[in-house]
Amino acid sequence: MHEVTLTIDGLELTADEGMTVLEAALANSIYIPHLCYHPDLTPAGVCRLCMVEIDGRGLTISCKAPVEEGMVVRTDSPEINKVRRIAAELLIVNHHADCLACASNTQCKLQEVANYIGIEEERLARLRQPTAAFPIDLSNPFFIRDPNKCILCGICVRTCEEVQRVRAIDFAFRGFLTTISTFGDKPLAESICESCGECVTRCPAGALTPRKSQRPAREVSTTCPYCGCGCGIYLGVRGEKVVSVRGDVDNPVNKGALCVKGRFGYDFINHPERLTSPLIKQNGEFVKVTWDEALDCIGSNLSKCRGDEFAAISSAKCTNEENYLIQKFTRAVMGTNNIDHCARLCHAPTVAGLAQSLGSGAMTNSINEIGSASCVFAIGTNTTVAHPIIGLQIRQAQQNDAKLIVANPRRINLCRFADVFLQHRPGTDVALLMGMMRVIVDEGLFDSSFIEGRTEGFEAFSASLSSFDLDRVEQITGVERKNIIEAARIYATCKPATILYAMGITQHSHGTDNVLAISNIALITGNIGKPSTGVNPLRGQNNVQGACDTGALPGVYPGYQKVGDPAVRRKFESAWGCSLNESPGLTHVEIFDAIYARAIKTLYLVGENPILSEANATHVEEAINRLEFFVVQDIFLSETARLADVVLPAVTFAEKDGTFTNTERRVQRVYKAIEPIGDAKPDSWITCQIAKKLDAKGFDFSHPREIMDEIASLTPSYAGISYERLEKGGLQWPCPAGEHHPGTPILHTERFATENGRAKLVPLEYKPSAELPDDQYPLILTTERSLYHFHTATMTRKVAGLNVLRDRELVEINPKDATALGIADGETVRVVSRRGEVTADAKVTDVSPPGVICMTFHFAESPTNVLTSSALDPVAKIPETKVCAVRIERLEGAVA
Amino acid sequence: MEERLTSILSSYKANRDELIPILQQVQEEFGYLPQQAMLDIAQFIGVPESQVYAVATFYAQFRFTPIGRTHVTVCRGTACHVRGAPRILEEVERQLGIKEGETTPDLEYSLETVACIGCCGLSPCIVVNAKVEAKMTPRKVAAIFAKGDETS
Numbered sequence A: 001m002h003e004v005t006l007t008i009d010g011l012e013l014t015a016d017e018g019m020t021v022l023e024a025a026l027a028n029s030i031y032i033p034h035l036c037y038h039p040d041l042t043p044a045g046v047c048r049l050c051m052v053e054i055d056g057r058g059l060t061i062s063c064k065a066p067v068e069e070g071m072v073v074r075t076d077s078p079e080i081n082k083v084r085r086i087a088a089e090l091l092i093v094n095h096h097a098d099c100l101a102c103a104s105n106t107q108c109k110l111q112e113v114a115n116y117i118g119i120e121e122e123r124l125a126r127l128r129q130p131t132a133a134f135p136i137d138l139s140n141p142f143f144i145r146d147p148n149k150c151i152l153c154g155i156c157v158r159t160c161e162e163v164q165r166v167r168a169i170d171f172a173f174r175g176f177l178t179t180i181s182t183f184g185d186k187p188l189a190e191s192i193c194e195s196c197g198e199c200v201t202r203c204p205a206g207a208l209t210p211r212k213s214q215r216p217a218r219e220v221s222t223t224c225p226y227c228g229c230g231c232g233i234y235l236g237v238r239g240e241k242v243v244s245v246r247g248d249v250d251n252p253v254n255k256g257a258l259c260v261k262g263r264f265g266y267d268f269i270n271h272p273e274r275l276t277s278p279l280i281k282q283n284g285e286f287v288k289v290t291w292d293e294a295l296d297c298i299g300s301n302l303s304k305c306r307g308d309e310f311a312a313i314s315s316a317k318c319t320n321e322e323n324y325l326i327q328k329f330t331r332a333v334m335g336t337n338n339i340d341h342c343a344r345l346c347h348a349p350t351v352a353g354l355a356q357s358l359g360s361g362a363m364t365n366s367i368n369e370i371g372s373a374s375c376v377f378a379i380g381t382n383t384t385v386a387h388p389i390i391g392l393q394i395r396q397a398q399q400n401d402a403k404l405i406v407a408n409p410r411r412i413n414l415c416r417f418a419d420v421f422l423q424h425r426p427g428t429d430v431a432l433l434m435g436m437m438r439v440i441v442d443e444g445l446f447d448s449s450f451i452e453g454r455t456e457g458f459e460a461f462s463a464s465l466s467s468f469d470l471d472r473v474e475q476i477t478g479v480e481r482k483n484i485i486e487a488a489r490i491y492a493t494c495k496p497a498t499i500l501y502a503m504g505i506t507q508h509s510h511g512t513d514n515v516l517a518i519s520n521i522a523l524i525t526g527n528i529g530k531p532s533t534g535v536n537p538l539r540g541q542n543n544v545q546g547a548c549d550t551g552a553l554p555g556v557y558p559g560y561q562k563v564g565d566p567a568v569r570r571k572f573e574s575a576w577g578c579s580l581n582e583s584p585g586l587t588h589v590e591i592f593d594a595i596y597a598r599a600i601k602t603l604y605l606v607g608e609n610p611i612l613s614e615a616n617a618t619h620v621e622e623a624i625n626r627l628e629f630f631v632v633q634d635i636f637l638s639e640t641a642r643l644a645d646v647v648l649p650a651v652t653f654a655e656k657d658g659t660f661t662n663t664e665r666r667v668q669r670v671y672k673a674i675e676p677i678g679d680a681k682p683d684s685w686i687t688c689q690i691a692k693k694l695d696a697k698g699f700d701f702s703h704p705r706e707i708m709d710e711i712a713s714l715t716p717s718y719a720g721i722s723y724e725r726l727e728k729g730g731l732q733w734p735c736p737a738g739e740h741h742p743g744t745p746i747l748h749t750e751r752f753a754t755e756n757g758r759a760k761l762v763p764l765e766y767k768p769s770a771e772l773p774d775d776q777y778p779l780i781l782t783t784e785r786s787l788y789h790f791h792t793a794t795m796t797r798k799v800a801g802l803n804v805l806r807d808r809e810l811v812e813i814n815p816k817d818a819t820a821l822g823i824a825d826g827e828t829v830r831v832v833s834r835r836g837e838v839t840a841d842a843k844v845t846d847v848s849p850p851g852v853i854c855m856t857f858h859f860a861e862s863p864t865n866v867l868t869s870s871a872l873d874p875v876a877k878i879p880e881t882k883v884c885a886v887r888i889e890r891l892e893g894a895v896a
Numbered sequence B: 001m002e003e004r005l006t007s008i009l010s011s012y013k014a015n016r017d018e019l020i021p022i023l024q025q026v027q028e029e030f031g032y033l034p035q036q037a038m039l040d041i042a043q044f045i046g047v048p049e050s051q052v053y054a055v056a057t058f059y060a061q062f063r064f065t066p067i068g069r070t071h072v073t074v075c076r077g078t079a080c081h082v083r084g085a086p087r088i089l090e091e092v093e094r095q096l097g098i099k100e101g102e103t104t105p106d107l108e109y110s111l112e113t114v115a116c117i118g119c120c121g122l123s124p125c126i127v128v129n130a131k132v133e134a135k136m137t138p139r140k141v142a143a144i145f146a147k148g149d150e151t152s
């Protein structure tokens, strides 16, 4: 970077080329008044307050003037002040507000500017003319928009456009009526605004203010507890209460940006319904007990049923350290490998499929590379909703002229930006991808040197393409061939190309095949092992990657080391000082089947809510009722916890230390911000106490850092990770032993993690979904998520504002189907499948294609998973929650 | 509406600088800019809907509500203003039950204001479907609208 020398107010200083005069001055602690400038945004030059004099040019707007060698700048002179004063007074005239009553008082930039220029309070008051008052927009539950305090700096407009890339707002009308407006001047909540609050954090005046504006007494850096993006946040604490959240600008994942859940969804932490003491069920009622009583009860029951009659379900919401302990407890103390967690319900096919083809089942590249890709192919992911910060990267790539291909049965938000939209029928991903590959191979667009040098199995694979002629693919998928051809050409030729996928790919009875199809297409085009390429499964929960990494899976110890491998087993036996069960345990769905069959009698369930999250939920509930002993550890009395014999109160992420591993394999610290609420305890403490009740050794830890040291000593990919290093920032595994290994942002750069170092191309065939529509059940039900809720919403439904933005289940149905069935928008309907029925309100929208309806699973009142099918993928054992056959009925008595 | 809009859009190339001509032609066709049409136009030329709204509201020529069968324009020019235009407007609004820029739900009346219609000698005045009504008083306003549609 070149440096230039310039003079500001007689001071000679240096600045980087490309900086503006305003930035150079501010960087050197020279204040120039400014209102419409913001360091994150392109300068607009509308407020004219930053006016300076530059020799040879006269009066110049400094926020738009790049520094030049030898420039001589004055920031203060009678002429400058005259211009500034006029500019400032004009703003104030139209700004009718009483500063003392304003939420932004003392933080307001307009006050700062008025002070600097020397406009006294009284003159301010006299200048103000009560012009027509704009109505205040109170529609958003998290912030208030008062156009009367707006100074029209446009920072919010640019933020929404450049940072959030939603473009919900713009300048509208003109003259005195100019205002910042949504489309059609509607309240924000009715616009496309995503409530991210980015504009609120930047508004220099009091026009956009958070509803809760308690200033924190101290801030603690930590990691967002919601999705797998793993954004860095600061929790603002006052006393023992979390009162604010802001994004960490130094975190490489989100660089300060946050979505609505991360920024505003923290009310669950200090929620009055938090569990604060252990509970034991006596005669059908829960009674509060002491920890000693609860642990004694658990100890005596667990000591009676060691071995395969026991199972534990761990939690992707818990830390790495906690997951490690729960699997260690299950294996070393209870003597069984019956340990699993909800990754089975989301990304088990990723782990199974990518382990087979690439040797390692995780995102191959990093989040911040996506923005530099030339092509983004998003299949089976509603990214802007489920992984909002990754959604920003997609929009950034587009800003850089990348092509965007979206493949999804539903017309999701991302389609608005897509170059090609492939609207295939649910469950036909293999056919769609094989069709694209057929085009790539037929047109010679594959990367033959990559195929030759780094892969194997191309012959057999390309032979399997022969049954995917485009006629058949068109017929299976319902996608026009010209779109398939266009998408194939774009993906194969716009390099680097990256694929993002999520549960639209995995939650199928052929989920593993879907994943293999994705790795095939990346491999034959050489789009892997290089920056901004790769096969990138977006993992749902904050620590689902970490829960897998640390061995909360029935077939593998931490680091995916196989239970069946004798050498591995011996290593763990000697580390843990016990002998270990050599047969792999049961998976999530199998555990509930075994409970139902009374083969498993005791269940230890941590931080999960299978009554809502598991496919065919009624079956799960029946199974649980057959348990002899059932322990649940959670922060709230969830729908599932109500069925437990003993409930143990755990703490939230804000009350403990630990680490989460985000979807791009980045291990990041979670720091304790407040003391545990009531008698709640960290999960790691609880598991250790239970183990000690059973006289187990190896559960004495004084701090989670010691648990991480044990993980590192047994897990090659975590070997170089320690709390000391994580203090300085996250590390992406594999991070082998050694003080200085920087972590691995991109996998497979030199060789694949398979035995011979080559990736495997796998021949595939199309298998229809297990349950297809028929006369009785003519519609396909698919499932999705809402931006405003998370998983079974145990946390987000405790946040009042998120419930305002989305308060109930909605059955999204295409207008054609709705008309045929005589269903009106908003009408309550009954959805019936072979397994059960639920009622919810209909939302008529063409986001859903004809023949397909869609629901979330956030709402206990409408438990969608009562309907879904538990047909399993034969390899990964994931249930098919993305496709099942249903019918919709109008409620009796409803008037057409 | 969909077909009429599609046929208008089909004669454009979806360039950004076509936004204003498209808006003008759509307004000519429908008499105003229906919201759905603006959304479709945004999609068609690939600009955010908020920006289409920004452009449309910037120019005084665009309307966002349909014109009623009887279109009423109240003059707010200086001469009319000093002779009581605000009270006239108030009375018209009261009689019709709508505010300026709005249209009655039965599409019978629409109401707008303008600056000086060049009849200052007759101020304050209003225009009812191209017919100038001179030297208005609130009482005369009431009389005109009480008579119903005769003026049209």
Ligand code: SF4
Pocket (backbone or CB within 6 Å): A159, A160, A164, A166, A167, A168, A169, A192, A193, A194, A195, A196, A197, A198, A199, A200
């Ligand atoms: S909250 Fe976010 S999406 Fe909504 S207007 Fe502000 S920046 Fe745009």
Ligand code: SF4
Pocket (backbone or CB within 6 Å): A149, A150, A151, A152, A153, A154, A155, A156, A157, A180, A202, A203, A204, A205, A207, A208
């Ligand atoms: S709302 Fe705030 S950020 Fe937006 S233009 Fe007004 S003052 Fe600027």
Ligand code: SF4
Pocket (backbone or CB within 6 Å): A224, A225, A226, A227, A228, A229, A230, A231, A254, A257, A258, A259, A260, A261, A262, A263, A387, A388, A389, A390
């Ligand atoms: S994108 Fe995910 S990790 Fe980031 S703030 Fe939102 S929920 Fe939290």
Ligand code: FES
Pocket (backbone or CB within 6 Å): A033, A034, A035, A036, A037, A044, A045, A046, A047, A048, A049, A050, A051, A061, A062, A063, A064
């Ligand atoms: S800060 Fe430069 S014009 Fe507003």
Ligand code: FES
Pocket (backbone or CB within 6 Å): B075, B076, B077, B078, B079, B080, B081, B115, B116, B117, B118, B119, B120, B123, B124, B125
């Ligand atoms: S001011 Fe009303 S006609 Fe001139």
